[in-house]
Amino acid sequence: MVFERKYSDEVRNAAVRRVVERRQAEPGNRSILREVAEEFEVGEQSLRIWVKRLDDGMFSVGEAARLRQAPRERLLARIAELEAELESAHVRIGSMEEEIEVLKKASVIFAAELAKR
Numbered sequence: 001m002v003f004e005r006k007y008s009d010e011v012r013n014a015a016v017r018r019v020v021e022r023r024q025a026e027p028g029n030r031s032i033l034r035e036v037a038e039e040f041e042v043g044e045q046s047l048r049i050w051v052k053r054l055d056d057g058m059f060s061v062g063e064a065a066r067l068r069q070a071p072r073e074r075l076l077a078r079i080a081e082l083e084a085e086l087e088s089a090h091v092r093i094g095s096m097e098e099e100i101e102v103l104k105k106a107s108v109i110f111a112a113e114l115a116k117r
Contacts, residue, residue: 015037
């Protein structure tokens with residue numbers, strides 16, 4: 001007896017999106033399909049077919065772009081965040097370098113004062 005269960009487009013797209021995200025985050029993990037199928041309570045073989053359709057370009061262009069876009073947007077946001085942190089670090093380093101120069105000059109002055117005594 002063949003058991004056929006229909007899954008909503010939302011569940012299908014979310015499950016495929018999760019597989020795409022996990023493949024990018026964990027390229028060596030061979031149990032992603034099984035884990036995602038359990039997470040979304042869908043058949044592993046169904047999920048495998050949906051992912052294959054995405055890989056083969058059989059999803060509509062809009063669906064495929066939307067599924068692949070989410071991780072890219074997160075990566076771009078993370079890059080922007082890291083660039084902002086880097087800029088902040090450069091500002092702090094510049095400030096600390098100025099403080100070091102002031103302290104060096106002060107130590108020269110104090111050393112000269114001590115030498116006079």
